[in-house]
Amino acid sequence: MESGAGKHWTEEEVKALLSVWSEKNIRKQLHGTLRNKGIFIYIAKRLQELGVCRDWKQCRAKYKNLKYEYRTVKYARNSGDVTKTMKFFHDLDAILRYEPVTQLAAEENGRCSATETQLHTSPATESVQ
DSSP: OOOOTTOOOOHHHHHHHHHHHTSHHHHHHHTTOSOOHHHHHHHHHHHHHTTOOOOHHHHHHHHHHHHHHHHHHHHHHHTTOTTOOOTTHHHHHHHHTTOEEEEEEEOTTSOEEEEEEEOOOOHHHHSOO
16 A cells, blocks of 8 residues: 555545544543644554555644544534535544534633533434524
């Protein structure tokens, strides 16, 4: 599965990336980390062990693109547009569904503070009502 810099990701390469990304310690490190070059270097090494030759920049770019596409489809579905879809939506949903989200919580003195909560969605809430 050799791949060059300008080549498209094959289905097998994306599946390998998703398998590494789905690991709990990787998800934890990726969440909320702005400077994540080291994490993607590690992901690229793990992918190389799986036969996928991609550098850390390619891994980060694919990660960002998949996440963006997932959120676009998720938003469309939540808005009632069930026609919008993507190939690895269910895999990404399993990975990203419980990602902590920062929300503002009102304190007693009227000020707001950021708190972390988890998104809890079930297949029943995703269906069109």
